[in-house]
Amino acid sequence: MAVENKETIDKRREEIMDACEKLYETMGFQGINIKVISTETxxxxxSIYNYFQTKEEIFLGLLTREYMKWNEDLKNIIGRNSDMDKDSLAEALATSMEERKTLLKISAMNLYEIEENSRAELLVEYKKVFxxxxxxxxxxxKKHLGVSxxxxxxxxxxxxxxxxxxxxxSYPTDKQISAMDxxxxxxxxxxxxxMTYQFLTLIL
Structure with missing residues (x-):
């Protein structure tokens, strides 16, 4: 069997994570498994086991990727030339968070289980990005508000x-809404x- 280069491995891991993310839009975490993911790739x-040992590792990779994307948004906010007041910084951070629905969903619903069932080296990789x-x-x-x-x-x-x-x-289920009613x-x-903007304007 030919040895794959890093670019090929990364590309295939991305395809698997894309499939997982697509499924996660309409399915719950428990209903998703590697067999189901394979049908979308x-x-x-x-073959998927050559890149991820568990479905939790796929989700951890997806979460790591989400934080990397958010980091780029944060760098762009830092890079703005003019200083921002509290309101404009809250707006910018809230806008950046608005794009990270998958990050927020995984963190709220399944983070503990994902971390527990992933290899240590992948968990360390995620923690570095976090x-x-x-x-x-x-x-x-510090840059825009000069806080200590x-x-x-x-x-x-x-x-x-x-x-x-x-x-x-932000995304209560119909069942949850019915129970609250x-x-x-x-x-x-x-x-x-x-939710992000209102909270940040309170604490900044």
Whole structure:
């Protein structure tokens, strides 16, 4: 068997992750497995195991890719020439988060299980990219608002845990809405952008 080069491996991993992401738009995490993913790719089920050992590793790769995309958005915010006030920075960060629906969904619904069932080296790779996100977020605050290290840490420890609740509030299921209506629990239609923006304007 010929040895694949890194470019070929990366391309095939991307195809598998694309298929997983497409399925995740309409299926729950539990219903997705490597056999189902293979039907959306040009690979057989056994072939996928050459690139990922578990479906959780595919999701972890997808999550890593999502954070890498967000990091590019954060770098663009940092790179803006003029300083931004609190409102414009909140708008920019909320806009960047609006594009990361898959990141928010995985983080809210399945992160613990994904991390637990992935190889350590892949988890370390993901944590490195996540660390970059944390540092870039801090840099956004320091550059545009001039906040101190202590204040930046406080904001970060408020915002990153909050991120895990954005998706469920923005995309409640019909069953959840029906149950809330039955017990007369107030709820409102909201979006990822609105939830992110409103929270950031409170804490910045």
């Amino acid at each position: 040009s690979f057989s089920r056994p 660390k970059d996100s944390v540092e870039l977020f801090d840099e956004c605050l 290290e202590e204040k930046s840490t406080q904001i970060r420890y408020a915002f990153f845990p909050y991120m895990y609740g954005i998706y469920p509030y 039955e017990v007369k629990l107030s709820h409102m239609d909201t979006t990822i952008y609105e």
